[in-house]
Amino acid sequence: MKFFFFPIVTIALFFTTISTAQTREKDSTMLRQLYNTALTDGKAYEWLDYLSNTIGGRLSGSYEAELAVKYTEEELNKLGLDKVWLQPVMVPKWTRGFKEYAYIESPTGEKHITNIVALGGSVPTPNLGIKAQVVEVQNFKELATLGEENIAGKIVFFNRPMQPKHIHTGHAYGEAADQRFAGAAQAAKYGAVGAIVRSLSLKIDNEPHTGAMSYGDTPDSQRIPAAAISTKDANYLSGLLKLQPEVQFYFKQNCKIWDDVLSYNVIGEITGSVYPDKFMVVGAHLDSWDNGDGSHDDGAGVTQSMEVLRMFKKLNYKPQHTIRVVLFMNEENGLRGGLKYAEEIKRKNEDHIFALESDSGGFTPRGFSFETNDANLKHIRAWAPLFEPYFIHLFAEGYSGADIRPMKGNINVLAGLQPDSQRYFDIHHSANDTFDQINKRELELGAATMAGLVYLIDTYGVK
Amino acid sequence: MKFFFFPIVTIALFFTTISTAQTREKDSTMLRQLYNTALTDGKAYEWLDYLSNTIGGRLSGSYEAELAVKYTEEELNKLGLDKVWLQPVMVPKWTRGFKEYAYIESPTGEKHITNIVALGGSVPTPNLGIKAQVVEVQNFKELATLGEENIAGKIVFFNRPMQPKHIHTGHAYGEAADQRFAGAAQAAKYGAVGAIVRSLSLKIDNEPHTGAMSYGDTPDSQRIPAAAISTKDANYLSGLLKLQPEVQFYFKQNCKIWDDVLSYNVIGEITGSVYPDKFMVVGAHLDSWDNGDGSHDDGAGVTQSMEVLRMFKKLNYKPQHTIRVVLFMNEENGLRGGLKYAEEIKRKNEDHIFALESDSGGFTPRGFSFETNDANLKHIRAWAPLFEPYFIHLFAEGYSGADIRPMKGNINVLAGLQPDSQRYFDIHHSANDTFDQINKRELELGAATMAGLVYLIDTYGVK
Numbered sequence: 001m002k003f004f005f006f007p008i009v010t011i012a013l014f015f016t017t018i019s020t021a022q023t024r025e026k027d028s029t030m031l032r033q034l035y036n037t038a039l040t041d042g043k044a045y046e047w048l049d050y051l052s053n054t055i056g057g058r059l060s061g062s063y064e065a066e067l068a069v070k071y072t073e074e075e076l077n078k079l080g081l082d083k084v085w086l087q088p089v090m091v092p093k094w095t096r097g098f099k100e101y102a103y104i105e106s107p108t109g110e111k112h113i114t115n116i117v118a119l120g121g122s123v124p125t126p127n128l129g130i131k132a133q134v135v136e137v138q139n140f141k142e143l144a145t146l147g148e149e150n151i152a153g154k155i156v157f158f159n160r161p162m163q164p165k166h167i168h169t170g171h172a173y174g175e176a177a178d179q180r181f182a183g184a185a186q187a188a189k190y191g192a193v194g195a196i197v198r199s200l201s202l203k204i205d206n207e208p209h210t211g212a213m214s215y216g217d218t219p220d221s222q223r224i225p226a227a228a229i230s231t232k233d234a235n236y237l238s239g240l241l242k243l244q245p246e247v248q249f250y251f252k253q254n255c256k257i258w259d260d261v262l263s264y265n266v267i268g269e270i271t272g273s274v275y276p277d278k279f280m281v282v283g284a285h286l287d288s289w290d291n292g293d294g295s296h297d298d299g300a301g302v303t304q305s306m307e308v309l310r311m312f313k314k315l316n317y318k319p320q321h322t323i324r325v326v327l328f329m330n331e332e333n334g335l336r337g338g339l340k341y342a343e344e345i346k347r348k349n350e351d352h353i354f355a356l357e358s359d360s361g362g363f364t365p366r367g368f369s370f371e372t373n374d375a376n377l378k379h380i381r382a383w384a385p386l387f388e389p390y391f392i393h394l395f396a397e398g399y400s401g402a403d404i405r406p407m408k409g410n411i412n413v414l415a416g417l418q419p420d421s422q423r424y425f426d427i428h429h430s431a432n433d434t435f436d437q438i439n440k441r442e443l444e445l446g447a448a449t450m451a452g453l454v455y456l457i458d459t460y461g462v463k
Numbered sequence: 464m465k466f467f468f469f470p471i472v473t474i475a476l477f478f479t480t481i482s483t484a485q486t487r488e489k490d491s492t493m494l495r496q497l498y499n500t501a502l503t504d505g506k507a508y509e510w511l512d513y514l515s516n517t518i519g520g521r522l523s524g525s526y527e528a529e530l531a532v533k534y535t536e537e538e539l540n541k542l543g544l545d546k547v548w549l550q551p552v553m554v555p556k557w558t559r560g561f562k563e564y565a566y567i568e569s570p571t572g573e574k575h576i577t578n579i580v581a582l583g584g585s586v587p588t589p590n591l592g593i594k595a596q597v598v599e600v601q602n603f604k605e606l607a608t609l610g611e612e613n614i615a616g617k618i619v620f621f622n623r624p625m626q627p628k629h630i631h632t633g634h635a636y637g638e639a640a641d642q643r644f645a646g647a648a649q650a651a652k653y654g655a656v657g658a659i660v661r662s663l664s665l666k667i668d669n670e671p672h673t674g675a676m677s678y679g680d681t682p683d684s685q686r687i688p689a690a691a692i693s694t695k696d697a698n699y700l701s702g703l704l705k706l707q708p709e710v711q712f713y714f715k716q717n718c719k720i721w722d723d724v725l726s727y728n729v730i731g732e733i734t735g736s737v738y739p740d741k742f743m744v745v746g747a748h749l750d751s752w753d754n755g756d757g758s759h760d761d762g763a764g765v766t767q768s769m770e771v772l773r774m775f776k777k778l779n780y781k782p783q784h785t786i787r788v789v790l791f792m793n794e795e796n797g798l799r800g801g802l803k804y805a806e807e808i809k810r811k812n813e814d815h816i817f818a819l820e821s822d823s824g825g826f827t828p829r830g831f832s833f834e835t836n837d838a839n840l841k842h843i844r845a846w847a848p849l850f851e852p853y854f855i856h857l858f859a860e861g862y863s864g865a866d867i868r869p870m871k872g873n874i875n876v877l878a879g880l881q882p883d884s885q886r887y888f889d890i891h892h893s894a895n896d897t898f899d900q901i902n903k904r905e906l907e908l909g910a911a912t913m914a915g916l917v918y919l920i921d922t923y924g925v926k
Binding site: 035036039040164165167168169202203364366389390391393394420422423426439440441442445 | 498499502503627628630631632665666827829852853854856857883885886889902903904905908
């Protein structure tokens with residue numbers, strides 16, 4: 001491409017609920033200031049560089065998680081907010097231990113080293129590892145049909161791929177995630193000795209993707225170790241099983257579950273000038289998996305949320321409502337931070353009207369998904385023309401964010417930032433979720449988009 | 464992020480001009496089939512892998528450009544199109560020669576090696592290079608004000624950065640590109656001995672970005688060599704000049720302009736079942752710069768355009784109009800392919816109703832920009848709801864594409880695919896425009912989006 005000779009002219013839409021030209025002018029000026037500030041004088045990228053490259057992966061209960069609490073508290077303190085504090089919360093502590101090791105062994109003894117990563121919350125294998133025949137299944141129904149006679153003593157290999165036909169990759173992820181979350185518990189019912197789960201990624205490569213799993217009510221004595229296998233190795237194993245059903249799988253991991261430890265949600269607020277007792281939350285989760293540095297999941301969201309309040313202070317915007325940034329601890333393997341925050345606002349009877357979470361990666365923002373009533377959805381969608389110059393077009397019903405959903409029932413509007421979803425699961429929960437995958441402008445556009453919505457909710461309220 | 468518990472529900476809009484429910488159903492089914500095919504059984508990524516990794520950078524007149532002609536002709540021949548042919552066109556041949564070499568030399572003789580790349584079309588430096596003092600300017604007006612007394616015998620350093628505040632990066636590019644295209648010709652007027660231009664990128668890094676330049680009517684004897692300098696080195700040089708105005712810049716490049724050589728546009732067509740004499744074009748440019756492998760610029764567009772016709776054949780879709788894929792030669796440093804194609808349709812009096820170009824990178828598609836009349840724009844915008852499930856929202860007036868614009872005046876609708884623009888200029892015309900920067904799904908979504916529009920134009924015609 002050589003030149004763009006003239007810029008894009010977007011469709012002129014009309015405001016349906018904001019009545020005066022003057023109001024429109026004020027709002028569009030504010031949005032322009034927010035985008036300008038984020039893009040020309042932003043801080044999110046620098047914060048994220050530190051969080052990712054100096055601190056690194058921040059699994060709950062780790063030293064890195066505590067460093068992240070300290071760092072973000074310090075940085076919030078520099079912003080001149082009205083209040084910054086730590087909200088104590090007990091979190092699970094699980095450690096991966098040594099790097100996992102696994103191979104496929106053919107009936108003639110040839111070994112093919114495979115790429116696995118223990119699932120978060122998994123028990124370890126015995127010290128010498130586990131070796132057993134493999135039964136491949138697509139889903140829990142197939143597992144039940146095979147039953148104990150075919151499963152007992154074997155390793156169950158859950159290999160249902162994410163479906164590429166879905167346009168929003170989160171949809172494909174949601175369809176396939178039960179294997180990872182509950183696969184081991186289901187397989188244990190039939191006497192399996194281990195569970196290997198195809199990585200939740202649409203990309204065929206050598207990178208395994210971890211994530212949370214739960215044993216549910218499986219008794220301790222029956223809990224079996226679980227790991228994710230890279231998509232490439234999953235395809236290899238599946239192909240091999242068709243030729244050599246007697247193939248064996250070996251894996252070894254020495255993860256450990258410890259007692260819960262004390263950690264914190266990090267909170268900062270600008271007190272409302274008109275409604276100090278009505279609260280708005282913008283947030284993300286501070287913890288991450290340990291195998292990457294958690295740049296997209298969810299360092300991006302953390303720094304974007306901080307950036308919203310920084311920009312308001314910088315632009316000398318005095319919100320009518322109290323606006324809080326909440327950096328939740330332990331989304332990945334427990335959600336204790338989100339649960340604690342919701343519990344505390346209920347206990348203190350704090351009136352929350354709005355919460356926005358960014359936890360879908362730091363990619364180009366496309367809009368928002370909302371959990372609210374029709375009246376609010378209509379109210380908010382009337383602001384769509386204000387976002388058009390920024391190519392923000394999505395004001396959809398849909399999932400908001402894991403950390404803020406515990407407030408449901410005690411809040412008017414829950415919202416999730418919706419960035420472009422195509423690249424997210426290629427790196428999500430893998431060693432490739434690193435700072436080099438972040439595009440500075442995309443991160444900044446997300447922060448400005450969040451700030452724009454927060455500003456409009458603050459200005460026009462909710463239904 | 465842990466889970467998406469339920470998918471996004473987009474806004475339900477109403478069709479305004481497509482009248483019957485049956486028609487809507489047929490169209491949305493066709494679009495779904497196109498997206499399914501691209502995402503689950505696509506060919507664009509495989510083609511692009513070959514074009515980028517086996518052939519590589521394809522500058523007009525190079526051996527690689529001829530390999531690309533041969534390869535794409537062969538691949539189009541495999542698709543069972545009604546006709547595939549080569550359209551001869553004479554193209555400029557410019558070669559870079561040895562890798563460029565440059566440094567900044569302080570008054571005390573310290574040398575700082577800098578990253579430069581010759582601009583396409585530049586004359587070489589003398590064999591031993593050029594060393595001279597540097598005059599930094601932001602624009603041609605400042606150059607004129609400084610005049611011959613301050614410029615003669617010096618190297619002019621054009622250092623006006625792309626503006627990060629623009630949301631569409633193409634806008635920022637368009638504003639800054641005159642320095643690269645005409646900087647040397649302007650500087651030569653005042654007796655400068657060389658021109659160094661800040662790379663057209665919003666990212667601060669060590670990678671220089673090449674691109675076309677023109678000497679206009681500057682006599683041969685007064686043509687001065689021109690090169691782009693990386694943004695990081697541009698910042699360094701600018702800072703140093705403030706401290707040490709006597710700093711000197713040295714650069715050496717041995718590029719060469721040869722006689723024009725014969726090359727080809729590669730064309731394939733499916734003949735229309737109802738209007739065989741009415742033509743629609745979907746295309747991109749086959750040539751690229753030589754420093755990267757041209758994956759985004761414009762291998763992506765080439766393989767997406769081929770994919771449109773492949774999918775129509777695969778789905779057994781029989782278009783009413785004749786649909787051509789045109790892979791234009793020499794967009795980057797001459798536009799001869801685009802000019803030749805326009806000239807030939809005029810000469811043969813071929814009635815062209817529509818042309819679509821993809822030449823803005825293989826990133827997530829956001830929609831289209833159109834050069835047409837209001838009636839067509841309205842006609843096309845009525846189809847927007849059909850694209851909503853695919854997050855395609857942009858149906859804007861704007862620049863279409865360099866290769867198809869020569870048809871303007873002889874065609875009803877010109878359109879450009881508009882992918883997300885944030886990452887494009889980070890890699891554009893640099894050694895980083897490589898296959899690893901391509902996301903398979905983003906590329907495929909672009910191809911499906913193009914096919915969807917071509918299908919709708921074919922079905923409902925133009926005004």
